Amino acid sequence: MECSEVTNINLSRLLKEGGTARAAGVVREAFSVGAERFPLVGEATWKVVVTAVGGEEYWLSGEVEGVALMECRRCLKPTPTPVRAHFQHLLRYEPGLEAVTFHEEAEDEYYAFGLPDLDLLPFLTEAFVTEMPYTVLCEEGCKGxxxxxxxxxxxxxxxxxxxxxxxxxxxxxxxxxx
Known part of the structure; x- marks a missing residue:
């Protein structure tokens, strides 16, 4: 499987024929959520699998792994922090929908998409940032x-x-x- 910097997966064949689509890649420099930036040491690698589960529904599962650069909670020294996150989401294809949208109906939660090129960056970012520890220490005995x-x-x-x-x-x- 070829790795790329592109964080999209093309689901055209999957939408027509069913089956499974796979993709892998890297995220360089940082993950961003709004104005907040989470810098990386090197690059974060990711891989995903999208599987047709019937009708217009698809199962997205994947993982993202990298080293985040966080501040030590006592001395503020930049501290490399390994992060590994797994994620799974139900996707529903709704032709013509321009952006991926989250839906919550009764007990069902899913993301609706309408274009064959699915942008994975929001899924990767959410999984990675959510899995980051709240605080870190540069070393156990940090005096601050x-x-x-x-x-x-x-x-x-x-x-x-x-x-x-x-x-x-x-x-x-x-x-x-x-």
């Missing part, structure tokens, strides 16, 4: 940034001591006998 001067405490000892304030410290004055 100094809250006083902002220095990276992994690289320098700025000498600032931050007093640890216990959340119940003010209660000590209420009951002096304890």
């Amino acid at each position: 940034l100094c809250p006083v001067c902002g220095a990276d405490r992994n690289l320098v000892d700025c000498g600032h001591e931050v007093a640890v304030r216990h959340p119940f410290a003010s209660l000590k004055d209420l009951l002096p006998e304890l």
Whole structure:
């Protein structure tokens, strides 16, 4: 199977004859959701299979794998984070429909499409970004940034001591006998 940078799959033969269509490719640089950009280290690879399941319905399944560049939650250092996501969706062919649209009817959820060239990027992006961890650490013992001067405490000892304030410290004055 040939990999390409194109994130479309042509379903013309599948729409006429049934069966299965396969595609694979790469996404370079980043995934984007609105104004938010999720940079990649290298490229993310993907592969999909679309299978006719009867009538005008098709089953899309695939996976996308790559390394996202995320910020460490303590020191903000760019941290490579491996991500692997699988996805499956029911597709319904509705001739003449210009864009892929999501439908939810009772217990059925499906994506409707009307053109034989199906853009896979929204499916790949959703799966990849959803599977990314909420936060990452550059290393387990990351010391983070100094809250006083902002220095990276992994690289320098700025000498600032931050007093640890216990959340119940003010209660000590209420009951002096304890």
